[in-house]
């Protein structure tokens with residue numbers, strides 16, 4: 553396969569299907585380029601489903617550490633902070649709530665005031681993490697997560 557970085561036909565792309573107890577089937581991707589050393593790892597649910605809206609009120613350290621899968625179709629926003637992020641191009645990403653905020657901070661750091669976002673990261677204020685995903689692949693591993701199918705941003 554062609555490498556997205558160096559464009560050589562030296563990308564070794566392997567996708568594995570795994571059965572995870574209580575989670576069902578997931579696809580693990582393991583791509584590696586022998587020319588430039590590019591690596592890509594991803595994990596996502598095997599079966600795609602209906603559009604989904606995920607909502608988690610993040611109030612404490614435990615919430616901040618919740619595992620998040622943000623698919624490439626997902627739009628993420630935090631109403632209290634007036635923040636929103638468009639769907640990613642390409643691949644999804646596994647991270648934590650804190651990891652997501654760090655990525656956002658990186659992305660917008662030079663563009664706008666990050667005071668509120670930093671306060672949220674330091675646990676000084678509660679906020680709501682909303683993920684709207686037309687593919688329904690995204691998930692937040694936290695029992696408090698509210699899942700609905702009414703998407704404001706992805707009308708049927």
Ligand SMILES: [Zn+2]
Nearest residue numbers: 555558585588
């Ligand atoms: Zn390469």
